[in-house]
Amino acid sequence: RSLKAEYGFFLSCLALSFPGESVCVCVRARKSAALLTGQRHRRHRERKERMSTAAEDTSAQVAELKEQVAQQGEHVRSLKAAGNSEELDGALTKLLELKRALEELAPGSTNQGRSKKKKSGGNASGDKKGSSASAASGGSKNVKKETGLSISHSRTEDFTYWYTEVITAAGMIDYYDVSGCYILRPWSFFIWEKIQGYLDGKIKETGVQNAYFPVFVTERALNAEKDHVEGFAPEVAWVTRSGQSELPEPIAIRPTSETIMYPAFANWISSHRDLPLRLNQWSNVVRWEFKHPVPFLRSREFLWQEGHTAFATRPEAEAEVLEILDIYRQVYEDLLAVPVVPGRKTEKEKFAGGDFTTTVEGYIPVRGWAIQGATSHCLGQNFAKMFNIVYEDENGSTAHVWQNSWGLTTRTIGVMVMVHGDDKGLVLPPKVAPVQVVFVPIPYKNKRLDEIMGKVDELSASLRSSGVRTDVDKRSNYTPGWKFNHWEVKGVPLRVELGPRDLDSEQVVVARRDTGTKETVSWADLPAYVEKTLATMQGDMFVKARDVRDQHMKTTMTWNEFVQQLDAGCMCLAPHCNETVCEEKVKKDSAVQGEPDEHDGKQVEAVGAKAGAKSLCIPFTQPSLSEGTPCFACQKPAVHYTLFGRSY
Numbered sequence: 001r002s003l004k005a006e007y008g009f010f011l012s013c014l015a016l017s018f019p020g021e022s023v024c025v026c027v028r029a030r031k032s033a034a035l036l037t038g039q040r041h042r043r044h045r046e047r048k049e050r051m052s053t054a055a056e057d058t059s060a061q062v063a064e065l066k067e068q069v070a071q072q073g074e075h076v077r078s079l080k081a082a083g084n085s086e087e088l089d090g091a092l093t094k095l096l097e098l099k100r101a102l103e104e105l106a107p108g109s110t111n112q113g114r115s116k117k118k119k120s121g122g123n124a125s126g127d128k129k130g131s132s133a134s135a136a137s138g139g140s141k142n143v144k145k146e147t148g149l150s151i152s153h154s155r156t157e158d159f160t161y162w163y164t165e166v167i168t169a170a171g172m173i174d175y176y177d178v179s180g181c182y183i184l185r186p187w188s189f190f191i192w193e194k195i196q197g198y199l200d201g202k203i204k205e206t207g208v209q210n211a212y213f214p215v216f217v218t219e220r221a222l223n224a225e226k227d228h229v230e231g232f233a234p235e236v237a238w239v240t241r242s243g244q245s246e247l248p249e250p251i252a253i254r255p256t257s258e259t260i261m262y263p264a265f266a267n268w269i270s271s272h273r274d275l276p277l278r279l280n281q282w283s284n285v286v287r288w289e290f291k292h293p294v295p296f297l298r299s300r301e302f303l304w305q306e307g308h309t310a311f312a313t314r315p316e317a318e319a320e321v322l323e324i325l326d327i328y329r330q331v332y333e334d335l336l337a338v339p340v341v342p343g344r345k346t347e348k349e350k351f352a353g354g355d356f357t358t359t360v361e362g363y364i365p366v367r368g369w370a371i372q373g374a375t376s377h378c379l380g381q382n383f384a385k386m387f388n389i390v391y392e393d394e395n396g397s398t399a400h401v402w403q404n405s406w407g408l409t410t411r412t413i414g415v416m417v418m419v420h421g422d423d424k425g426l427v428l429p430p431k432v433a434p435v436q437v438v439f440v441p442i443p444y445k446n447k448r449l450d451e452i453m454g455k456v457d458e459l460s461a462s463l464r465s466s467g468v469r470t471d472v473d474k475r476s477n478y479t480p481g482w483k484f485n486h487w488e489v490k491g492v493p494l495r496v497e498l499g500p501r502d503l504d505s506e507q508v509v510v511a512r513r514d515t516g517t518k519e520t521v522s523w524a525d526l527p528a529y530v531e532k533t534l535a536t537m538q539g540d541m542f543v544k545a546r547d548v549r550d551q552h553m554k555t556t557m558t559w560n561e562f563v564q565q566l567d568a569g570c571m572c573l574a575p576h577c578n579e580t581v582c583e584e585k586v587k588k589d590s591a592v593q594g595e596p597d598e599h600d601g602k603q604v605e606a607v608g609a610k611a612g613a614k615s616l617c618i619p620f621t622q623p624s625l626s627e628g629t630p631c632f633a634c635q636k637p638a639v640h641y642t643l644f645g646r647s648y
Helices: 002-017 019-037 039-082 085-105 140-147 159-169 186-205 226-235 258-268 314-335 382-387 411-420 449-465 480-490 500-505 526-551 559-567 580-590
Strands: 173-175 182-184 216-218 237-242 245-253 277-286 301-311 341-344 356-364 369-380 390-392 398-400 402-409 437-441 470-472 494-498 507-512 518-522 553-555 571-576 595-599 602-607 614-619 640-645
Touching: 039 085, 085 159, 085 173, 159 173, 159 411, 182 186, 186 277, 186 301, 186 314, 186 411, 216 258, 258 277, 258 301, 258 382, 301 314, 314 341, 314 356, 314 369, 314 402, 314 411, 356 411, 356 614, 369 382, 369 411, 369 640, 382 402, 402 411, 411 526, 437 449, 437 480, 449 470, 449 494, 449 500, 449 526, 480 494, 494 500, 494 526, 500 507, 507 526, 518 526, 526 553, 559 571, 559 580, 559 640, 571 614, 580 614
Parallel strands: 437 470, 437 494, 553 571
Antiparallel strands: 173 182, 216 245, 237 245, 277 301, 301 402, 341 356, 341 614, 356 369, 369 402, 390 398, 494 507, 507 518, 571 640, 595 602, 614 640
């Protein structure tokens, strides 16, 4: 301290003696004083200690995450070896979440940029510079890692891994802190908006109106219908506290809205003049029971529309059930180019609390599984009696209304991805693609660069004016080959290439995403060519998917034929007695238990295990059923043909 005081006096003298130099001298002197008194050394030592502590904390976190990744990876491998598809999807999702957290904490530690398949620099065009970028982008080694280019898993060999990788690499979803909840990024939310717009217009044409009801439902209202609540009880999420105070009564977050909307229906309906009442709402719902979420297919929160209607007579209600179901069929087949099978659910599979349920069932190729696309339910008078929804008819008599409910969810997006995608990424139907045509300029040593950019802008504007959704990729830090790969992963239907030579010949090269074919098209013909090709692609994608589905939908008359086709990844149309006991036995007996196995000394699930087949629907279009035809499973007289299959 005395040394510091003397140094201060010395500085004051210097300032008085050399006023013009005082600032420079004082700064240097203060640094010297800090060195002499040890302050600078102490600050340096403290900073090093803080950095060392932070590094130790980070190292500990990295080590812990690596251990979790290793354990979860081992779990995934054991499930894969056991053929346990039901648990594999969720386990894989958790593994990817852990890897993502580890990569953020210690970049490069998960080797996420490594590809399992040998590729030409991660670029579909074969351009050796396809995955490189300018210095501004951080170098070629980081480009692939940053963008998620080059899908590393095969759709045919590692379908679950492939699906998860594609929807993340294409920018459709991102993971969230709450397991089972996902962020829908603009690329996927645009597709949902197209589905919304299409479906909303269709149902409004039939006389349905939109409304919105609260997300919360009281325990008393939820428990009003016993059969209904039993079907949803394991899935219900409850709010029990407000701040630090316990709520006097638990409040459920809607798993569906029958018990939320129908008390209001009872208030609004009193006369036959109030009927029909046909409402729809676009909302989110929460269903919490499952352990293994799959983005789009099975998540704890998802988006949907749900229609709820009331009629004076049963025939009116039944007519609407089929009308709405056909609209759902159009959403899948006309908009998403996904073929579906319309039909009626068995008593075992129908909606809890309803009279009957109709459905459209899709088929996921490669996986060989079916998937429920959307449902339309006739609720009969069950809920009307429970909530006392009555009306007075023309004769002054009172009667309960007949009700329906119907819904379609963001599952549609996942089904579309699984049906059309390939080893390069998404393949989007033109009708729902956020970008239908992407222009990729191909400059050569920057020659005539301004002319090229001007022309692609002009051509893009021409297409936009005719209603085509376009984008121009002008990024200068990526090569054309890199851009080709980027837009292929995202599934853009058409890519238009234009380089210096194309300026002289007044033409472009157009590449189709679904087939990979290329054609040279003149500037003048481009608008007509694009319009025709997009329509052709939409139709071609549907026909291709339908042909694959039809090849895997087999008619089987005996149990042995049924099991053989089921294990070959097919849906089976079989004569059935329509009895629940028989249906349950089919599911039990068609499950494959596999053989017991051990991994690293631990017992794991049986190798080759497969889920049993469930009834998908009783298709509306039925083969001829001869009198006396026996049920394929129990030999009792068959009532109709039922479609069976392993299902999500």
